[in-house]
Amino acid sequence: MLTLKTVENIAILKQLGFTEPEVDIYLSLLQLGGSQASAVAKSTGVKRTTVYHTLKQMASKGYVHVYFRKNKRYFYAQKPNRLAALYSKKLDNLYAILPQLQSLEKKEMQTPGLRFIETLDELKEFYTGILYEYRDKQYVIIGSAQGWEGADSEWFHQYRIDRARNNIHTQLILTDESKLLNPEDPSLLRHVHYLSEQYSFKSTIDIFDDKILIVSSELSSMAVLIEIPVMRDVFKAVFDVMWNIVG
Structure with a gap:
């Protein structure tokens, strides 16, 4: 199986605000195609309790989706293109309020x-x-x-x-x-x-x-x-x- 855990992938996801456990779990879910927390724990080597807690946090951030089948909880990684769109939207929102933020900025002479x-x-x-x-x-x-x-x-x-x-x-x-x-x-x-x-x-x-x-x-x-x-x-x-x- 092609490994997604490269130095570049890890560094970029961390720059986007992923914690190290979130990086491991997100990349693992991409390869697994969705799974229960126990399988993610086995794949990443992270304790199941830690994985479950982290998955809940990731779901709240939009990094993963949760589905129920036969009363069992399955986690799926957010599709990479939708993840990019998520951050693009956040950046667009920031640009939208830049004029207001700049108006609040203290005006002072910059020391050359x-x-x-x-x-x-x-x-x-x-x-x-x-x-x-x-x-x-x-x-x-x-x-x-x-x-x-x-x-x-x-x-x-x-x-x-x-x-x-x-x-x-x-x-x-x-x-x-x-x-x-x-x-x-x-x-x-x-x-x-x-x-x-x-x-x-x-x-x-x-x-x-x-x-x-x-x-x-x-x-x-x-x-x-x-x-x-x-x-x-x-x-x-x-x-x-x-x-x-x-x-």
Whole structure:
């Protein structure tokens, strides 16, 4: 039987708010096709009393459904596509009340400065936030595909896809060697210009509306986030000049 309990599956479900026992039970139910609590306990190695208590909690969250047959209780995993729809609905509800929440937010001057992103997980968390912050918007990039993807090529490849799904457009000025890794795919919503071979570097600079992110293997940290408006303006002006020259 194909195992569903992979590191990636477990990590994603935990990010959605599943506890570890809930992950085990949900994946087990998907494979069992529905079962009584005793069979789930046997499949997961979790005590039956714990399984039953957890199943009741999961039912209240919409993760499982309960059916009765011949006075016996059977549990079925929520279908994966419906689970996705459940979280999509929750996210839509959050977006619906964002204006009210933002109106309650204390308005104060943000102190500009530098933030050092020390770990790969922190960097991924930052980019995941960008997917929502920049939905239906755009930002610009100067960089190297090799330097940017080097830490986790699979994750950053998926990030490109997720970025396009959120209708985020990007303009990129990349090193010539980036052609080796940079996919020519219109669906990724990118407009790319390449530098000549004489200009080679490993760093990447993401220029947003209010901040700059510098990602480099040569830094003591994974990346540096610069939230200084005047510096952002300078970098954006440099990008515009380069874009016009290279294009």
